[in-house]
Amino acid sequence: MLYGSHFRALLLSGLFIFSCALPITQAIGQTAGKDFGPRLADTKTEPADKPRIAADMSSKSKTPAEAKGKASTSTSVRYLPQKDGVWSVAETDNFRIFFKGDIKPIDKMAQVVEDSRQNAYERWFGKAEDTWSPKCYLYLDDSGKEFKKAPKNARGYTSAFQKGWNYHRYITVHSDDPDLVDTVLPHEITHAVMIGHFVDQLPTWADEGMAGIAQRRADFDDFHKLIGRYEHKGKLFSLQTLMEMEGYPDDDVDLFYAQSALLVEFLIKEKEPKVFVSLLREAKKDGWAPVLKKLYGIASFEDLEKRWKSFVFGNASPPNDG
Numbered sequence: 454m455l456y457g458s459h460f461r462a463l464l465l466s467g468l469f470i471f472s473c474a475l476p477i478t479q480a481i482g483q484t485a486g487k488d489f490g491p492r493l494a495d496t497k498t499e500p501a502d503k504p505r506i507a508a509d510m511s512s513k514s515k516t517p518a519e520a521k522g523k524a525s526t527s528t529s530v531r532y533l534p535q536k537d538g539v540w541s542v543a544e545t546d547n548f549r550i551f552f553k554g555d556i557k558p559i560d561k562m563a564q565v566v567e568d569s570r571q572n573a574y575e576r577w578f579g580k581a582e583d584t585w586s587p588k589c590y591l592y593l594d595d596s597g598k599e600f601k602k603a604p605k606n607a608r609g610y611t612s613a614f615q616k617g618w619n620y621h622r623y624i625t626v627h628s629d630d631p632d633l634v635d636t637v638l639p640h641e642i643t644h645a646v647m648i649g650h651f652v653d654q655l656p657t658w659a660d661e662g663m664a665g666i667a668q669r670r671a672d673f674d675d676f677h678k679l680i681g682r683y684e685h686k687g688k689l690f691s692l693q694t695l696m697e698m699e700g701y702p703d704d705d706v707d708l709f710y711a712q713s714a715l716l717v718e719f720l721i722k723e724k725e726p727k728v729f730v731s732l733l734r735e736a737k738k739d740g741w742a743p744v745l746k747k748l749y750g751i752a753s754f755e756d757l758e759k760r761w762k763s764f765v766f767g768n769a770s771p772p773n774d775g
């Protein structure tokens with residue numbers, strides 16, 4: 454996660470703030486290498502700078518959780534009386550959803566957010582936690598106004614602060630994002646779930662990688678293509694660099710997201726997700742290399758690099774499509 458300057462200000466005033474955002478990415482394969490505006494130097498954003506092409510938008514690819522065929526419990530939604538004449542409000546057990554306009558899509562949205570929360574807890578911690586109190590505030594922004602303080606090109610944005618024992622979670626997304634339901638919300642909600650689970654803040658690559666795992670599978674095809682292009686140019690982040698990086702890189706942010714997601718995917722294919730959670734906890738104390746060895750039998754960063762690349766590329770050489 455990256456901290457925005459306004460969040461630093463809050464930190465200084467005594468609030469414990471987390472923030473992270475999914476940046477708008479350059480449309481993979483179309484604008485790679487093109488400068489897409491100010492860098493995400495301050496906050497966490499998720500890739501999404503352009504509307505996806507129609508074929509991509511209509512993709513019905515499933516998130517990994519859905520692919521496992523998990524049944525969701527039906528979510529009850531309560532619509533609250535409008536108070537400020539601007540935002541309508543709907544509530545589920547764990548979310549207070551602020552939206553404008555038609556209430557019709559909100560029932561589906563409510564189900565998606567509760568399912569995403571449940572799936573993230575189950576995947577990483579085995580079971581869901583108690584109901585969030587206070588509820589997570591989710592803003593479905595229709596004008597971009599709520600993104601003023603978010604990183605440039607933010608596609609979704611999650612922040613939180615701690616008050617007493619409680620975490621106040623806030624998520625802002627663009628209401629018209631074509632990938633809202635199967636990528637942006639599951640991603641941001643994973644960040645919201647991670648809040649409060651680690652004494653220290655998660656390393657950014659792990660936080661983004663775990664959130665990336667919740668995205669639809671079609672995004673992973675994009676990650677593979679992007680990584681293939683960078684590998685061909687010899688410009689991938691070394692995994693040691695990635696794992697030891699503080700915050701986000703100044704450049705190649707999309708690559709950072711893609712490599713983080715595929716590194717987490719590799720590690721949870723090697724061992725169960727709970728082992729990955731142990732890695733994060735123990736490495737904080739003992740460092741990455743010894744804990745990778747202890748929990749995964751990975752001898753060194755070189756060994757990790759070799760095994761990860763064989764996971765990503767198989768035995769074939771990386772595609773030359775860039």
Ligand SMILES: [Zn+2]
Pocket residue numbers: 473474475497498499640644660661664
């Ligand atoms: Zn993120």
